[in-house]
Amino acid sequence: MHFVYRYCPRCAQPLTVGPFLGARAHCPACGFIQFQNPKVAVAVLLTHGARVALVQRAVIPRIGAWALPAGFMDFDEQPSAAALRELYEDRYAR
Ligand SMILES: [Zn+2]
Known part of the structure; x- marks a missing residue:
């Protein structure tokens, strides 16, 4: 299953993309970074x-x-x- 968050799973703020962290969506409020290719x-x-x-x-x-x-x-x-x-x-x- 592939999850793509539109809102922060920690604080519910809308996630943004860029200008840092490449194409990774992140939360400007709490610092959550959405990694879509984790290697466990x-x-x-x-x-x-x-x-x-x-x-x-x-x-x-x-x-x-x-x-x-x-x-x-x-x-x-x-x-x-x-x-x-x-x-x-x-x-x-x-
Ligand atoms: Zn957040």
Whole structure:
């Protein structure tokens, strides 16, 4: 579902566009900014004693860098489910 606000969801003032923030609608009264393309992501902090599980990136950007298992959430996916999926995908990515 795609929401486009005409009025501020915080204070009900009409949203305006420009001259700053590019094409993002924003509320001149309270500072709310309407982001229409959020990237919601999860990361997994898996520990064993003092050790932390890392994965080595297999895709751009930063191929070969070590990182926490992480990735973008799918639409309508719960964070815990996304975390488990990313952990599984990163484990079996190679
Ligand atoms: Zn507002």
